Amino acid sequence: MGAKEKLRRSLIVTIDGPAGAGKTTISKLLAQRLGYRYMDTGALYRAVAVAAVEARVAADDDAALAELCRGMTLDLRETGEGLRVLLNQKDVTEQIRTPEISMMASAVSARPAVRSFLLDTQRALGAQGGIVAEGRDMGTVVFPQAEAKFFLDADSGIRARRRYEELKMKGAAAPDLETVEREMVQRDHNDSTRPLAPLKAAADALVIDSTHMTPEEVVARMIAHLSAIS
Ligand code: DC
Numbered sequence: 001m002g003a004k005e006k007l008r009r010s011l012i013v014t015i016d017g018p019a020g021a022g023k024t025t026i027s028k029l030l031a032q033r034l035g036y037r038y039m040d041t042g043a044l045y046r047a048v049a050v051a052a053v054e055a056r057v058a059a060d061d062d063a064a065l066a067e068l069c070r071g072m073t074l075d076l077r078e079t080g081e082g083l084r085v086l087l088n089q090k091d092v093t094e095q096i097r098t099p100e101i102s103m104m105a106s107a108v109s110a111r112p113a114v115r116s117f118l119l120d121t122q123r124a125l126g127a128q129g130g131i132v133a134e135g136r137d138m139g140t141v142v143f144p145q146a147e148a149k150f151f152l153d154a155d156s157g158i159r160a161r162r163r164y165e166e167l168k169m170k171g172a173a174a175p176d177l178e179t180v181e182r183e184m185v186q187r188d189h190n191d192s193t194r195p196l197a198p199l200k201a202a203a204d205a206l207v208i209d210s211t212h213m214t215p216e217e218v219v220a221r222m223i224a225h226l227s228a229i230s
Contacts (some may be wrong), residue, residue: 002031003226004034004035005223005226005227007226007230008230010130011024011068011129011130011147011148011166012126012129012131012133012148013030013034013132013133013146013149013150013226014134014135014138014139014143014146014148014150014202015027015132015135015150015152015196016135016136016137016139016140016150016152016199016200016201016202016205017151017153017158018158018184018188019102019187019188020154020160020184020213021097021152021153021154021159021165022154022210022218023152024042024071024134025215026152026215026222027133029216029219030219030222030223031132033223034223034226036130037078037130037131038083038134039061039076039122039125039126039134040076040083040085040135041118041134041135041136041142042084042134042136043047043076043093043096044085045063045074045105045108045109045118045120045177046096047085047100048068048069048074048109048117048118049108050092050095051072052065052104053100053104053168059107059108060111062112062113065111065113066117067112069113069114070117072088073088073089073206074085074118086119091142097173099167099179099183103204105191106158106187106191107189109194110194110196111196115196115197119142120143122135122142123142124173125144126142126143134181136191136199137197137198139179139204139205141197144202147230148226148229148230149206150207150208151201151205151207151208151220152210152218153204154210154211155187156184157180157181158211160177160209163184164177167180206225208221208222227230
């Protein structure tokens with residue numbers, strides 16, 4: 001781990017991109033290096049997905065989703081063991097990472113009630129800057145005024161393999177590589193073709209293809225860019 005970098009200003013840094021591009025690894029590393037907070041917005045959509053599954057709400061039932069969001073509290077808490085996700089005060093950090101919840105998160109994230117509920121939550125969490133915000137629409141919708149925007153991409157084969165290795169490390173019930181890739185391609189398609197806040201690079205984002213880069217190389221590239229603009 002390198003030394004802390006000192007930027008002249010407290011920025012909102014956005015990192016968008018498809019599943020498995022390395023956003024989480026990079027965002028955590030970058031936040032650490034800058035002494036910034038880290039916001040995983042995918043975790044918020046995943047927590048809403050958990051709530052929907054538990055309440056047996058269908059992913060296309062807008063009225064029920066709106067009702068569900070109205071009664072929900074969500075929080076991201078930095079702890080010694082990393083970022084914890086709290087849904088109605090209950091820790092769901094592990095529960096949100098299953099393939100079932102990944103697909104459900106992608107489905108509920110296309111619904112207007114869910115997006116508008118989370119828009120406020122995300123803006124409140126990022127309000128005072130000094131934050132690295134990771135997601136699909138950070139630079140385009142949630143923080144269009146952010147000074148530093150990145151779009152992180154990689155070949156879909158590499159992204160699937162990274163996700164597969166990650167799931168395998170977590171437990172025996174991991175699906176095979178082919179299934180991981182198929183579901184990832186499906187999820188990317190859902191996330192990029194939905195009418196509301198689709199996944200795309202902001203016009204003023206710096207696009208980085210991480211296919212042949214290590215996380216350290218990506219972070220170094222980002223810090224060089226941030227030092228130049230801050
Ligand atoms: O980054 P992730 O895989 O944890 O995100 C889970 C889902 O949430 C993803 O398929 C799309 C959705 N999402 C979104 O629509 N907007 C965001 N800012 C973050 C995630």
